Amino acid sequence: MTSLTSLTIAAARDGLRRKDFSALELTDAYLAAIEKARVLNAYIVETPDQARAMAKASGARLAKGEGGPLEGIPLGIKDLFATKGVHTQAASHVLDGFKPTYESTVTANLWRDGAVMLGKLNMDEFAMGSSNETSYYGNVINPWRRRNSNAALVPGGSSGGSASAVAAHLCAAATATDTGGSIRQPAAFTGTVGIKPTYGRCSRWGIVAFASSLDQAGPIARDVRDAAIMLKSMASVDPKDTTSADVAVPDYEAALGRGIKGLRVGIPREYRVDPMPPEIDALWARGAAWLKEQGAEIVDISLPHTKYALPAYYIVAPAEASSNLARYDGVRYGLRARDASETVAMYENTRSQGFGREVQRRILIGTYVLSAGYYDAYYVRAQKVRTLIKRDFDEAWGRVDVVLTPATPTPAFAPGEITDPVQMYLNDIFTVTVNMAGLPGIAVPAGMSEEGLPLGLQLIGKPFDEATLFQAAAAIERAAGSFTAKPWW
Amino acid sequence: MSVDQDTVRRVARLARIRIDEADVPKLAGELNSILRWIEQLNEVDVAGVEPLTSVITMKMKMRKDEVTDGNRAAEIMTNAPASEDNFFIVPKVVE
Numbered sequence: 001m002t003s004l005t006s007l008t009i010a011a012a013r014d015g016l017r018r019k020d021f022s023a024l025e026l027t028d029a030y031l032a033a034i035e036k037a038r039v040l041n042a043y044i045v046e047t048p049d050q051a052r053a054m055a056k057a058s059g060a061r062l063a064k065g066e067g068g069p070l071e072g073i074p075l076g077i078k079d080l081f082a083t084k085g086v087h088t089q090a091a092s093h094v095l096d097g098f099k100p101t102y103e104s105t106v107t108a109n110l111w112r113d114g115a116v117m118l119g120k121l122n123m124d125e126f127a128m129g130s131s132n133e134t135s136y137y138g139n140v141i142n143p144w145r146r147r148n149s150n151a152a153l154v155p156g157g158s159s160g161g162s163a164s165a166v167a168a169h170l171c172a173a174a175t176a177t178d179t180g181g182s183i184r185q186p187a188a189f190t191g192t193v194g195i196k197p198t199y200g201r202c203s204r205w206g207i208v209a210f211a212s213s214l215d216q217a218g219p220i221a222r223d224v225r226d227a228a229i230m231l232k233s234m235a236s237v238d239p240k241d242t243t244s245a246d247v248a249v250p251d252y253e254a255a256l257g258r259g260i261k262g263l264r265v266g267i268p269r270e271y272r273v274d275p276m277p278p279e280i281d282a283l284w285a286r287g288a289a290w291l292k293e294q295g296a297e298i299v300d301i302s303l304p305h306t307k308y309a310l311p312a313y314y315i316v317a318p319a320e321a322s323s324n325l326a327r328y329d330g331v332r333y334g335l336r337a338r339d340a341s342e343t344v345a346m347y348e349n350t351r352s353q354g355f356g357r358e359v360q361r362r363i364l365i366g367t368y369v370l371s372a373g374y375y376d377a378y379y380v381r382a383q384k385v386r387t388l389i390k391r392d393f394d395e396a397w398g399r400v401d402v403v404l405t406p407a408t409p410t411p412a413f414a415p416g417e418i419t420d421p422v423q424m425y426l427n428d429i430f431t432v433t434v435n436m437a438g439l440p441g442i443a444v445p446a447g448m449s450e451e452g453l454p455l456g457l458q459l460i461g462k463p464f465d466e467a468t469l470f471q472a473a474a475a476i477e478r479a480a481g482s483f484t485a486k487p488w489w
Numbered sequence: 490m491s492v493d494q495d496t497v498r499r500v501a502r503l504a505r506i507r508i509d510e511a512d513v514p515k516l517a518g519e520l521n522s523i524l525r526w527i528e529q530l531n532e533v534d535v536a537g538v539e540p541l542t543s544v545i546t547m548k549m550k551m552r553k554d555e556v557t558d559g560n561r562a563a564e565i566m567t568n569a570p571a572s573e574d575n576f577f578i579v580p581k582v583v584e
Binding site for chain 1: 520
């Protein structure tokens with residue numbers, strides 16, 4: 001019998017319904033796998049008691065022939081999502097000891113549909129990072145290694161724990177969030193599938209805020225079908241988030257069966273960066289060829305403001321973050337510095353001790369660009385550039401249905417390899433435009449690097465047209481196959 | 490526009506983050522390299538372009554102006570570092 005943890009959500013769902021195994025057996029298999037894989041540091045907190053209780057309740061429902069679409073499916077939850085009574089700290093010291101008295105809407109939707117929580121997943125502090133090296137709880141390790149090497153690699157970030165846990169089969173799938181690429185870049189680094197849906201598709205209520213106009217929740221999963229199943233449950237319109245959209249959530253799984261004959265796929269020339277790594281260029285061309293072979297039409301397009309998306313992002317995101325993170329002052333929750341004789345000293349010491357270096361850097365940048373005299377030169381200009389980026393896409397949608405690009409400029413790198421902040425930011429060069437324009441984007445594994453590491457392609461879609469993204473991503477998956485890390489842990 | 494060491498101290502004070510004096514030169518260097526890279530936005534012609542306010546075109550939702558939640562003082566206090574009788578305790582602010 002194959003190991004229970006090797007099953008996709010779709011396969012586990014069928015097995016549970018057929019009573020090949022119980023929900024508790026499935027959860028216990030994952031809990032054992034997590035215990036054996038602590039070296040990856042993917043989980044910050046394991047919740048075995050809660051997981052078993054939820055699995056037993058699922059088992060009872062399944063026995064009666066009842067149960068939701070995710071009944072008995074064990075999931076990992078990024079530490080950014082508020083989970084009632086359970087560690088929720090955005091992997092930051094500043095939220096030391098914080099246990100919410102409420103549940104995020106996205107996780108509440110998953111529990112409503114029968115899913116089981118295995119624990120909270122590591123991440124970059126406040127989702128600020130591209131390598132999961134900024135977590136207060138230490139680096140996450142990628143289950144993938146270079147061929148003939150034992151050296152550790154980063155899983156990408158900020159959803160590094162989610163990506164690592166999914167790739168190492170430490171959960172059936174995971175929740176994640178994406179502000180500039182934090183779902184898609186780690187998915188690409190670990191051979192998993194990650195989708196950032198349209199802004200407004202998932203409620204942001206109960207998700208620790210980073211940059212509110214860019215943040216979106218989405219899943220990281222083992223294949224396109226599982227990502228489709230997850231997003232269907234996660235998405236909802238929510239009275240508690242006025243930016244959540246009142247747009248019907250279609251049956252994404254049904255879209256997978258549809259072929260892509262006649263689908264118009266745009267290839268934006270501005271994504272050919274200088275210098276373009278040859279293996280990324282080849283991967284991109286191969287992806288386009290696969291789609292063409294399956295009946296799609298390939299169209300060259302131009303998105304002229306692409307190169308300005310990342311610098312504009314590094315004004316907008318830190319500006320919003322400096323405002324959102326003002327709430328961590330040591331008064332109402334989390335850490336309070338001990339050496340605080342008066343309030344300003346209490347604020348300054350708490351924030352100095354509680355925030356890590358990258359978070360402090362971004363708060364300072366954000367405070368600076370919003371400060372008197374600089375607001376128009378930086379923030380307003382960046383928001384104007386954002387209008388132009390969105391307009392580029394709006395014009396492209398007249399000619400194409402989806403846009404195909406690489407997901408990342410490189411495969412996974414080693415911890416400590418990138419120390420310059422701007423070099424680290426360039427990891428998101430292909431993903432950040434999507435957040436700036438509020439569009440959905442999916443990263444799907446498409447091949448291996450020369451060193452034996454997974455590489456991903458990205459598909460970008462029209463607003464609220466995630467179904468077409470799943471359809472096109474499934475076509476790439478059919479051609480590329482799947483990629484599974486060999487266990488060494 | 491470049492950031493000098495006094496500006497770093499001023500911005501840190503505005504952000505209510507205490508920074509070590511020894512860290513100021515390094516922070517100034519890092520912030521300058523990020524801001525230099527951001528300067529490329531000056532190449533873009535933004536004349537007549539409206540700043541983006543919402544990525545998705547939708548009407549702002551309205552709801553009835555009525556109380557839908559509340560009476561959760563005890564719940565709100567559960568994570569407070571210091572509290573007494575549903576008040577947050579902070580260092581003395583008036584003499």
